[in-house]
Amino acid sequence: MDYSKISFNPYSLIFIFLAFFLPLESLAQISSDSSRYYRKAIISPVNPNDLPSGINFFTKKKEKDLELNDTLNAIYDLRLLSIAEFKIGNNFNSENHIVEALNLIQSIPSKDTLINSRVGIYNQLGRIYRASSNHVEAIKTFERALLIANKLKDSVIILNNKANIYKDQLDYINALGIYTILHEKRLQLNDEQQLAMVVDNLGYVQSKLNLPEALPNLKKALHLRENNHDLTGLHSSNTHLSEYYLDREDTVTAIFYAEKALNLSTKINSSSFKLNSISHLMNLSNNPLIHEYKRLNDSINNAKQVAENKNAFLKYNVAEEQKKTQASILLQEIESRKRLAYQSLAFIIFLILVGSYFIYRNRYRKAKIEEIYKTETRIAKKVHDEVANDMYKVMTTLENNSGIDSKIIDELENIYTKTRDISRENSAIDLRNDFDLQLNDLLLGYKNNKVNVITRNLSKMPWNNVTEHKKSAIYRVLQELMTNMRKHSQATFVTLVFKKEGAKIQIIYRDNGVGCDLFKKNGLQHTDSRIASLNGTINFESKQGDGFKASIII
Structure with missing residues (x-):
């Protein structure tokens, strides 16, 4: 035998040392400590x-x-x-x-x-x-x-x-x-x-x-x-x-x-x-689908409990029976298979219900957004075709009447302008082609001699991968922010920065206006609901005299 090839495990040596040199009471103490x-x-x-x-x-x-x-x-x-x-x-x-x-x-x-x-x-x-x-x-x-x-x-x-x-x-x-x-x-x-x-x-x-x-x-x-x-x-x-x-x-x-x-x-x-x-x-x-799943799962569990009939004193005669018979072993195997079948059935039902719930929720959300978009577009068209056109006809008629006070015509023109703006703000959007150009045109449309508008990374965003519902929400929310700026903020400088955050898009809006009371939000009531409908977030930061900031993630 070649003793040079024998290897020694240090842990084995420690065990041999404990066994030979430690008293039995010490070994018992080690076992007692492990038990505790x-x-x-x-x-x-x-x-x-x-x-x-x-x-x-x-x-x-x-x-x-x-x-x-x-x-x-x-x-x-x-x-x-x-x-x-x-x-x-x-x-x-x-x-x-x-x-x-x-x-x-x-x-x-x-x-x-x-x-x-x-x-x-x-x-x-x-x-x-x-x-x-x-x-x-x-x-x-x-x-x-x-x-x-x-x-x-x-x-x-x-x-x-x-x-x-x-x-x-x-x-x-x-x-x-x-x-x-x-x-x-x-x-x-x-x-x-x-x-x-x-x-x-x-x-x-x-x-x-x-x-x-x-x-x-x-x-x-x-x-x-x-x-x-x-x-x-x-x-x-x-x-x-x-x-x-x-x-x-x-x-x-x-x-x-x-x-x-x-x-x-x-x-x-x-x-x-x-x-x-x-x-x-x-x-x-x-x-309600989750509650229905719970009801079905509880019902299955109750049926499983009856099938198992797992009761220690009824299933075993503790006083007399000392060994398990072959029949009891087979019974356990049958019960185990029943239990597995019930669990599999419950899991399948759960997957069906959860899948149905998410499909239903997604379809409902899309239908709701489409309904809102169609309603806005329909109202905008109605305002343009009926109210604005009728207003323009009245103005034309009054302008030809020399006896009408010019102030009345000016007031009517202001009303006509507001009506036209409402129609434009809610008119249909082409969401399929060149969305970055449309969005850029919208934002630069608010630029004038008093207000400078700067955008960053707008054209670099992967707009082709963004759904039409999200594009519509982004367009409308930015339109509301810019309109709010023009009406209330007295800002001279506006920046909009676009970022890609994983699978989401982040937009940061800033202006140097007079700021506002965030509890009132000055006409921005609809932005929250638009973003929330798409599981996005929008946060406002502002105080009087210190500009306005909005951060959107969608």
């Missing part, structure tokens, strides 16, 4: 990898504990695995871990030493029932846990979860009764995380009952959770605050908190949290 680290990753996840890494660690630990016949630790491992899978959204796996833990408990002769484990396992099973909308079994399981709970902390958690069932059933009075009792025990809790949980749920129920203490309690819970960096708790707080403002028709603030909750669900890496956040954001939409 990954337990925290599951109970209070901070990073997206916390839950998956916790599952990986305790899966291996459970297998090792079972090999060593360490049943107590194996039960502990299974409980944490169930909590982690539940947070990710894998309720099926979460339930299997609970069933396996209950089987192990049945195998131990003396169960008095397992009170804390049994309390935690029943509480987790109740949460799974709640997630499955099996409220009757959930309450029974929570009450079963309460019968054996001997610590205030455990009792608070279980009672809080029981009150959550009443909250789900919209029975806010019963829920309020439990939350209020728990809140009165807050001085005995000495646990800010539990206190935040109770205060948040209390505030939520109070908000549904329109009680004045609701918002202060919701914000207090949010503050406590921010101080403790409790991401799962912050997700709940932001969701409840969003619903609080939604109930009071403050959609802007509701969306703000809902988006914060969605960001937290991504950070926690929980599918169930993310689905809840997206579902809540859908509730904030005014689009």
Whole structure:
């Protein structure tokens, strides 16, 4: 054997050193530290990898504990695995871990030493029932846990979860009764995380009952959770605050908190949290198609729940059945395929509805813009053909009548000029050919001995790639800005700079006029609506004596 080719891994050397020279107590401490680290990753996840890494660690630990016949630790491992899978959204796996833990408990002769484990396992099973909308079994399981709970902390958690069932059933009075009792025990809790949980749920129920203490309690819970960096708790707080403002028709603030909750669900890496956040954001939409999607999706999920019939005590006989039969394995495979089929169907329906919504919105917006353009053009033609022409005929007749005061003729001429200007400002635009030349002619038409108009990069813009709707809006908005300048600003200098910003066009207008009161906008009321109809933006900057600026992005 050629020993010169043997390579040494430094990490292996470190492990050999630890194994031979460290006492067994030190190695046990290392294992204990790892358990505490990954337990925290599951109970209070901070990073997206916390839950998956916790599952990986305790899966291996459970297998090792079972090999060593360490049943107590194996039960502990299974409980944490169930909590982690539940947070990710894998309720099926979460339930299997609970069933396996209950089987192990049945195998131990003396169960008095397992009170804390049994309390935690029943509480987790109740949460799974709640997630499955099996409220009757959930309450029974929570009450079963309460019968054996001997610590205030455990009792608070279980009672809080029981009150959550009443909250789900919209029975806010019963829920309020439990939350209020728990809140009165807050001085005995000495646990800010539990206190935040109770205060948040209390505030939520109070908000549904329109009680004045609701918002202060919701914000207090949010503050406590921010101080403790409790991401799962912050997700709940932001969701409840969003619903609080939604109930009071403050959609802007509701969306703000809902988006914060969605960001937290991504950070926690929980599918169930993310689905809840997206579902809540859908509730904030005014689009009937999205609400129809939610209704169909909820209906499919309910049907899926019935098909799965996933109930730990009904599906498994914990006291007697110790092994899974081949039939149960096949049943799981069938249920898994059903679940996949329902999810695929829901996704297809979602894509159809979203696609239909955007097509409908785009067509509606285009039709609306075309209608406005046709209306403006029709009015302009009518003003020119009927009002202006009739006015001109009257003026001609009066000019030939020597007895008419010249001031009256001058006034009529002013009216005729205004009528002609209105017609020109709303006349038809040729949007297909040489748009840059037409726009240049429009802008330079406002140039005279008193006003100098300068444009930059107008001819360099890719006008051929711009839709007719956008060209029309740009033409009309600049026409309104220039007309406003001529009538009100007393400007002597106007600049218009055109820029390409990605897929959008930016236009910056400036003049050196007297400025204006932005609250009045001096005849620019229509510019906002024109730009907004194309999902663009227009911002005004001005103050008396310091010129006027408008920035357009379309």
